[in-house]
Amino acid sequence: MLARLGFPQPFLSLNLFLVWQLLSDGVSGGSVVMGLILAWMLPRLTNNFWPERPATVKGWLLPMYLLRVVWDIITASVVVARLVLSTRQPQPVFISYPLSLEHPLAITMLASTISLTPGTVSADVSDDNRILLIHALDAKDEQEVIDTIRKRYEQPLQEIFQ
Amino acid sequence: MQPIYEYVISALLLTGGLFxxxxAIGLVRLPDFFTRLHAPTKATTLGVGAIMLGSVAYFSARAPGVNVAEILITVFLFLTAPVSANILAKAAMHLGVDRTPETRGKPWDQ
Amino acid sequence: MIADLPILSWALHITIGMVVLAILLNVYRLLKGPDAPDRVLALDTLYINAIALIILLGIALGTRLYMESALLIAVMGFVGTVALAKYLKRGSVIE
Known part of the structure; x- marks a missing residue:
């Protein structure tokens, strides 16, 4: 029904509306009207640029995932801070991580999560979307890093984007 | 303002400043570009996030009403930090930036 | 005002000192390099720290006027970083 009213992407429209309310210093009549116009117009203008959406998205699992990521960002920052302040030399390593996710959106989310959490930055993804190149700041064992990422992030994402 | 608020806001600001x-210290001290990439994407983003939270708490405690523009900035920084890191890493791999001798594994050709 | 809250006032000034020190360290990395990506990374960190400094200034002056500038720096800084990195990788920003 929403699609026929001119909202092909209801979630994006909702986000645009809310962000505009936050930007315009309190909710007022003007900001609601402008927010509605933006929520209607921007998804239509950008519709052709969006990649194909995954078949099913279990959106209600996302908040749990985000909470876990926020917690990991905090602990990861403490770990990095300790390493920066210690005199020990870090042992950096490039890891090729075999992806089992297939959808580009899910891979993007995994790559962003990896960049923000435990001493790892995702550097590149292979052309066929099968392998992710990860740079780990300080790792003794490559397999351990791969297992952690698979258990902690990839499997929940797999569940969300089936 | 209640004293407890003051302590909480102070703690948030100091944590943020520390991170x-x-x-920045990591940016100066770590040995090569790829390790230096880690310090700003994690520590700095979290530090600025904590300072933002402190600001939200301060202005909310001072006057009624919630002011959330800082949250918007924080979310934006958290969304963009991995993208900047990723594209900088790609650029560095393309240019063949030096790595420390301890590095195991190899970057890909770009 | 902030002057009525001695502890917060101290914390604020210490935090401002730490952020300014961080900015100086970033400038050191910006000037020293050694490679172009290092300098872009330093610039990236520099704008994020500048946002923190602006927010702290807003708390110190008790005004929210600077929030817009912080938001603008966040958006423009990100675009700048991406454009510079793209230039390093491809030799041009728009192909």
Whole structure:
């Protein structure tokens, strides 16, 4: 029904509306009207640029995932801070991580999560979307890093984007 | 303002400042570009996030009403930090930036 | 005002000192390099720290006027970083 009213992407429209309310210093009549116009117009203008959406998205699992990521960002920052302040030399390593996710959106989310959490930055993804190149700041064992990422992030994402 | 608010806001600000400083120290101290990439994307982003939270708490405690523009900035920084890191890493791999001898594994050709 | 809250006032000034020190360290990395990506990374960190400094200034002056500038720096800084990195990788920003 929403699609026929001119909202092909209801979630994006909702986000645009809310962000505009936050930007315009309190909710007022003007900001609601402008927010509605933006929520209607921007998804239509950008519709052709969006990649194909995954078949099913279990959106209600996302908040749990985000909470876990926020917690990991905090602990990861403490770990990095300790390493920066210690005199020990870090042992950096490039890891090729075999992806089992297939959808580009899910891979993007995994790559962003990896960049923000435990001493790892995702550097590149292979052309066929099968392998992710990860740079780990300080790792003794490559397999351990791969297992952690698979258990902690990839499997929940797999569940969300089936 | 209640004293407890004052302590909480002070703690948030100091934590934020500390993480920002650690990020900058990491940027100076770590041995090569790829390791230096880690410090700003994690420590600095979290530090600025903590300072933002402190600001939200301060202005909410001072006057009624919620002011959330800082949250918007924080979310934006958290969304963009991995993208900047990723594209900078790609650029560095393309240019063949030096790595420390301890590095195991190899970057890909770009 | 902030002057009525001695502890917060101290914390604020210490935090400002730490952020300024962080900015100086970033400038050191910006000037020293050694490679172009290092300098871009330093610039990236520099704008994020500048946002923190602006927010702290807003708390110190008790005004929210600077929030817009912080938001603008966040958006423009990100675009700048991406454009510079793209230039390093491809030799041009728009192909």
């Amino acid at each position: 920002t400083l650690v990020g």
